[in-house]
Amino acid sequence: MTSDHHDHPHSHDHDMERWKHDGVRVIPGNQLDPNVPSTPGMDRKAAINFARVGAQKLWAGTVSIKPDAKTGAHHHGHLESIIYVVKGKARMRWGETLQFTAEAGPGDFIFVPPYVPHQEINASRDEVLECVLVRSDGEAVAINLDIEPVEKPETVLWVDPVHRDPAEKK
Numbered sequence: 001m002t003s004d005h006h007d008h009p010h011s012h013d014h015d016m017e018r019w020k021h022d023g024v025r026v027i028p029g030n031q032l033d034p035n036v037p038s039t040p041g042m043d044r045k046a047a048i049n050f051a052r053v054g055a056q057k058l059w060a061g062t063v064s065i066k067p068d069a070k071t072g073a074h075h076h077g078h079l080e081s082i083i084y085v086v087k088g089k090a091r092m093r094w095g096e097t098l099q100f101t102a103e104a105g106p107g108d109f110i111f112v113p114p115y116v117p118h119q120e121i122n123a124s125r126d127e128v129l130e131c132v133l134v135r136s137d138g139e140a141v142a143i144n145l146d147i148e149p150v151e152k153p154e155t156v157l158w159v160d161p162v163h164r165d166p167a168e169k170k
Helices: 012-022
Strands: 043-048 059-065 081-087 090-094 100-104 109-112 118-122 129-135
Touching: 059 118, 090 109, 100 109
Parallel strands: none
Antiparallel strands: 043 059, 059 129, 081 109, 081 129, 090 100, 090 118
């Protein structure tokens, strides 16, 4: 049940005007900001961040990687990152020598914990990899690393307490 009566004293006209400019924001996809810390091999653009909308705890944007290309090794400091694959095939490598690897396709989410050295690779020779990226702070952090990667990384399947490795014996 809703009511038009409120017990708190304030002006509804003031609230309406304030929310008009400080409420929901729509950022058109063709107006993303390319002036963000980046890593060689990728095209990263900001949609939501502190500078653009005042976001205090989130950074969101897009990243695209050309066919058969890869980024340099990097990490994002204290930030947690989520990558959502929109189009293409992502291959992630991570670890001190990028010794681990996993792949993700359209509809898959990738979680990158703080300080984890990693590299994004477009695993397709002819399709652009397009992703949506969200980070746990309103400012972007990208620290590029000089890592000599191992020749053959170890494949790591997604495993959690509910979804076990199919090859694992019970």
